[in-house]
Amino acid sequence: MESAASVSALFLEESIQAFHSMKKLADRAMAQLGEEQFHVTLDDESNSLEIMILHMHGNMLSRWTDFLTADGEKPSRDRDGEFEAKGLGREKLLELWEEGWCTLFRALEGLTPGDTTRNVTIRGEAHTVVKAIQRQVSHYGYHVGQIVFLSKHLASNHWQTLSIPRGQSRQFKP
Numbered sequence: 634m635e636s637a638a639s640v641s642a643l644f645l646e647e648s649i650q651a652f653h654s655m656k657k658l659a660d661r662a663m664a665q666l667g668e669e670q671f672h673v674t675l676d677d678e679s680n681s682l683e684i685m686i687l688h689m690h691g692n693m694l695s696r697w698t699d700f701l702t703a704d705g706e707k708p709s710r711d712r713d714g715e716f717e718a719k720g721l722g723r724e725k726l727l728e729l730w731e732e733g734w735c736t737l738f739r740a741l742e743g744l745t746p747g748d749t750t751r752n753v754t755i756r757g758e759a760h761t762v763v764k765a766i767q768r769q770v771s772h773y774g775y776h777v778g779q780i781v782f783l784s785k786h787l788a789s790n791h792w793q794t795l796s797i798p799r800g801q802s803r804q805f806k807p
Contacts, residue, residue, distance in 0.1 A: 641746035648766050649741050655777045656734050661795050662784035668723045670787045681718065682783060685776055686726045688715040693733030696755070696769060697740040701748065705755035705765065741766070 663671075663682060671682040680688070695710040721729075744762065752759045760768065785792050797805050 638746040641749040644749060644763060644766075645741065645744055645746065648770060649738065651770055652734075652737060652741070652773065655773055658795055659730075659777045659780045662781045663727075665788045665791065665793060666784055670784075671723050671726055672718065672720070673783075673787055675783070675786070679783075680716070680779070682780060683718060683721060683726055684716055685780055685783075686730050687719065687721075688712075689773065689776055690729040690733040691715040692769075692772070693737050696765075697736045700740040700765075701744075701751060701753060701762075704757065705753060706757075737769075 666682070671686075674681045674684075691710055691712060692715075695707045696705040698707065749762045751762050753762060753765050754760070755765060755768070781795065
């Protein structure tokens with residue numbers, strides 16, 4: 634039977650892998666788009682890639698900076714402002730994107746298996762480290778799905794699949 638420490642180490646390793654996988658999907662999707670496409674919305678209630686990047690960046694900095702010692706909702710965060718278009722260029726948006734992910738990975742890679750049962754707070758609510766990480770896996774997975782969907786829509790006929798192309802599943806069976 635595995636020890637709690639090895640299960641915790643595996644959890645951290647698998648979580649880091651999941652975040653890397655998400656980031657890679659979004660990176661590959663956004664790489665297929667031009668500068669102007671980062672500002673397109675499908676309708677008045679939809680978010681552009683710019684807005685999704687701003688939101689994820691703000692969330693990542695807030696959640697992962699001083700992860701173990703400060704509330705995950707930092708007083709300096711302007712969440713509402715994350716949903717306001719700024720007209721930032723692709724290069725700046727991708728800088729923010731990378732900064733957010735670097736903050737996340739630095740925090741996760743600094744954790745030890747013993748940290749997984751510690752408590753952290755998000756908006757004053759206590760979460761175990763495991764719960765806080767799972768909360769963000771779910772949240773970022775949701776937004777990465779939106780990024781991939783919007784990127785695929787905008788790339789249209791020029792889209793290059795991020796997984797197994799349609800009609801080719803049999804080639805990938807063991």
